[in-house]
Amino acid sequence: MKILSLQQRIEAANAEGRMARIPFLTAGFPAPASFPSLLRELDENGADIIEVGVPFSDPVADGPVVEDASRRALEAGVTLPWILENLGALSPRLKAGLVLMGYYNPFLQHGLEKLAKEAAGAGVQGVIVPDLPLGEDALLRDILTDAGLDLIALVGPNTGEERMQAYAEKARGYVYVVSVMGTTGAREGLPPEAETTIARAQRLFSLPVALGFGLREPGQLLGLKNPPQAAVFGSALLRHLDQGGTVRDFMTPWLKAALP
Amino acid sequence: MKKGYFGDFGGQFVPELLIPPLRELERACANILPTQDFQEELAGLLRDFAGRPTPLSYCETLSRELGFSLWLKREDLLHTGAHKMNNTLGQALLARRMGKSRLLAETGAGQHGVATAAAAAKLGMGCSIYMGSEDVERQSSNVARMRLLGAEVIAVRSGTRTLKDAINEALRAWIVEQADTHYCFGTAAGPHPFPTLVRDLQSVIGIEAKAQFRERKGKLPDSVVACVGGGSNAIGIFYPFASDPQAKDVRLVGIEAGGSGEPGCYNSAPVTLGRPGVLHGQLSMLLQDACGQVLPSHSVSAGLDYPGVGPEHAHLAASGRAQYRIVNDEAALRAYLCLARKEGVIPALESSHALAWVLDNPGEFAPGAQVIVNLSGRGDKDMDIVSRHTQKGQGGAA
Numbered sequence: 001m002k003i004l005s006l007q008q009r010i011e012a013a014n015a016e017g018r019m020a021r022i023p024f025l026t027a028g029f030p031a032p033a034s035f036p037s038l039l040r041e042l043d044e045n046g047a048d049i050i051e052v053g054v055p056f057s058d059p060v061a062d063g064p065v066v067e068d069a070s071r072r073a074l075e076a077g078v079t080l081p082w083i084l085e086n087l088g089a090l091s092p093r094l095k096a097g098l099v100l101m102g103y104y105n106p107f108l109q110h111g112l113e114k115l116a117k118e119a120a121g122a123g124v125q126g127v128i129v130p131d132l133p134l135g136e137d138a139l140l141r142d143i144l145t146d147a148g149l150d151l152i153a154l155v156g157p158n159t160g161e162e163r164m165q166a167y168a169e170k171a172r173g174y175v176y177v178v179s180v181m182g183t184t185g186a187r188e189g190l191p192p193e194a195e196t197t198i199a200r201a202q203r204l205f206s207l208p209v210a211l212g213f214g215l216r217e218p219g220q221l222l223g224l225k226n227p228p229q230a231a232v233f234g235s236a237l238l239r240h241l242d243q244g245g246t247v248r249d250f251m252t253p254w255l256k257a258a259l260p
Numbered sequence: 261m262k263k264g265y266f267g268d269f270g271g272q273f274v275p276e277l278l279i280p281p282l283r284e285l286e287r288a289c290a291n292i293l294p295t296q297d298f299q300e301e302l303a304g305l306l307r308d309f310a311g312r313p314t315p316l317s318y319c320e321t322l323s324r325e326l327g328f329s330l331w332l333k334r335e336d337l338l339h340t341g342a343h344k345m346n347n348t349l350g351q352a353l354l355a356r357r358m359g360k361s362r363l364l365a366e367t368g369a370g371q372h373g374v375a376t377a378a379a380a381a382k383l384g385m386g387c388s389i390y391m392g393s394e395d396v397e398r399q400s401s402n403v404a405r406m407r408l409l410g411a412e413v414i415a416v417r418s419g420t421r422t423l424k425d426a427i428n429e430a431l432r433a434w435i436v437e438q439a440d441t442h443y444c445f446g447t448a449a450g451p452h453p454f455p456t457l458v459r460d461l462q463s464v465i466g467i468e469a470k471a472q473f474r475e476r477k478g479k480l481p482d483s484v485v486a487c488v489g490g491g492s493n494a495i496g497i498f499y500p501f502a503s504d505p506q507a508k509d510v511r512l513v514g515i516e517a518g519g520s521g522e523p524g525c526y527n528s529a530p531v532t533l534g535r536p537g538v539l540h541g542q543l544s545m546l547l548q549d550a551c552g553q554v555l556p557s558h559s560v561s562a563g564l565d566y567p568g569v570g571p572e573h574a575h576l577a578a579s580g581r582a583q584y585r586i587v588n589d590e591a592a593l594r595a596y597l598c599l600a601r602k603e604g605v606i607p608a609l610e611s612s613h614a615l616a617w618v619l620d621n622p623g624e625f626a627p628g629a630q631v632i633v634n635l636s637g638r639g640d641k642d643m644d645i646v647s648r649h650t651q652k653g654q655g656g657a658a
Contacts, residue, residue: 056553057553057554058419058424058425058539060274060428060432060540061277061432061435063432067418067419068418071418071419079551104273104538105537105538105539105546105548105554106552108538108552109548109550109552131273131275131538131541132273133272133273133274133275133276133279134276134279135263135279136271136273154276156277158277158280159277159279163279178276181435181436181438182432182436183432183435
């Protein structure tokens with residue numbers, strides 16, 4: 001069976017008349033032992049792509065929920081090699097695509113070439129680095145591209161036309177649009193700037209647009225004139241899991257929602 | 261060289277949402293900072309409000325004992341008690357001309373917080389200070405000073421609850437508030453253009469020291485020694501020497517904090533004991549574990565207690581233009597007491613590290629050598645810590 005690229009996975013979901021679903025899970029949260037089963041449950045409950053969070057001690061783009069999850073995962077001994085090993089063992093049985101999301105320093109200390117090789121070997125198809133903006137990303141992008149992995153671009157409400165265009169020239173996979181001028185974390189509704197940012201990204205990128213930061217339930221996306229091609233949700237899922245909730249319960253509203 | 265880099269170090273490793281305000285600041289650094297109008301207004305504030313120039317004091321007793329000449333650049337006499345004011349007045353003035361109405365800043369011990377709050381009050385700007393909740397408790401008098409000056413102090417309860425986490429939270433706040441708020445970064449570190457901006461604003465220390473020494477002795481000093489946490493006081497006194505080809509023989513020594521000095525102890529000496537890594541927007545020397553997680557730092561001196569260091573120091577170390585040495589807590593405490601008793605100056609525990617290296621290593625200096633130590637701040641703030649430690653040292657109940 002041919003393995004779909006990240007872009008194709010989102011396009012396949014869209015071809016079914018729905019938005020692609022991209023849950024974010026901090027690896028090893030709430031407990032390292034539950035990582036394999038949580039990944040399988042996300043896969044079985046409608047995830048098209050799973051973003052696996054690599055914990056870091058100083059996550060400046062994240063709000064309190066992801067920061068707390070990172071801290072607890074690190075305290076439980078979660079490391080990048082452990083994550084890659086688990087993904088390698090699990091990925092052959094997963095339908096969903098896998099993306100690593102983590103800050104630059106743990107990747108840099110692991111070795112970028114080694115990361116690319118091991119991540120590709122573990123079935124990972126893309127990498128998101130929230131503190132590696134255009135201008136600092138050339139080295140990692142080249143290395144990932146050589147290994148067949150996508151470096152996912154992150155843009156936001158204050159990313160202007162020209163800079164978004166510069167991202168678009170290099171981007172692969174999908175483009176991650178940050179909905180709000182802020183950090184990760186579930187919010188009510190959707191900020192007014194989200195819609196114009198989505199529209200700008202859809203116009204400038206030839207890739208699917210995934211909207212993230214602040215998404216908690218599908219109702220927030222109803223009524224958008226230009227809905228994104230995919231929705232990313234992290235903090236709300238982490239909080240749900242931490243409170244003892246199941247993946248299935250969390251995913252059900254996303255499966256039922258008629259999006260777009 | 262790549263924009264915003266010093267050799268291999270520096271850069272702009274921040275979330276994309278912070279790129280536009282950093283670009284805006286880069287433009288202000290290029291278009292506003294160098295203008296005569298700005299420089300005159302800043303010089304006026306530094307003179308009439310902050311108290312520049314600060315003296316260059318000769319240490320008569322210690323020089324006699326050491327066999328070489330020891331001079332102190334007296335940043336302890338600057339308004340609010342440390343060199344921090346050079347930076348905050350400059351950034352506040354720049355921010356106001358950029359049309360910003362508020363300042364936000366991080367602080368560790370509270371010196372930068374107080375200096376930012378004072379600059380904001382002077383220039384009629386709003387001010388929010390992010391401070392680790394541990395530090396809020398340990399430094400309650402500085403918290404009171406900031407509030408008195410009209411600043412809002414926000415206790416940061418994430419991570420290690422100290423300076424490192426205060427910076428994380430300040431960066432997060434800046435993402436939200438960038439439209440009307442300038443992030444008044446406290447040291448010559450962080451994402452470009454902060455390392456250059458803060459260095460340029462702090463260079464007044466070295467420019468003055470060089471001129472004052474020349475006026476007194478008709479030549480350049482042999483050595484310049486400064487403590488290094490993030491590194492702003494050190495780069496401020498080093499840069500006018502490091503960038504002057506005629507001063508290439510002036511030895512520059514940065515002193516990092518070694519903590520308790522026990523093997524494997526937490527310390528604040530990333531140049532000497534760390535390896536290159538990315539934190540707070542910059543690639544520089546960093547205290548980190550094998551997996552790239554940032555390690556907690558420690559020093560008896562709160563102002564040096566930081567796991568990273570400005571990228572220009574990493575570069576000066578790599579190029580060999582400056583040397584970096586370690587001084588531990590006990591030696592700094594001894595130097596603190598020594599300067600107070602012998603020269604009538606109470607130095608900040610930060611500056612005491614630089615002083616301690618000179619006092620404890622007289623063999624590093626030729627007889628008759630001329631040595632300037634940057635006395636970056638005053639030490640009244642440290643009296644409680646010092647008395648606790650000296651009691652411990654004498655076997656008393658701490």
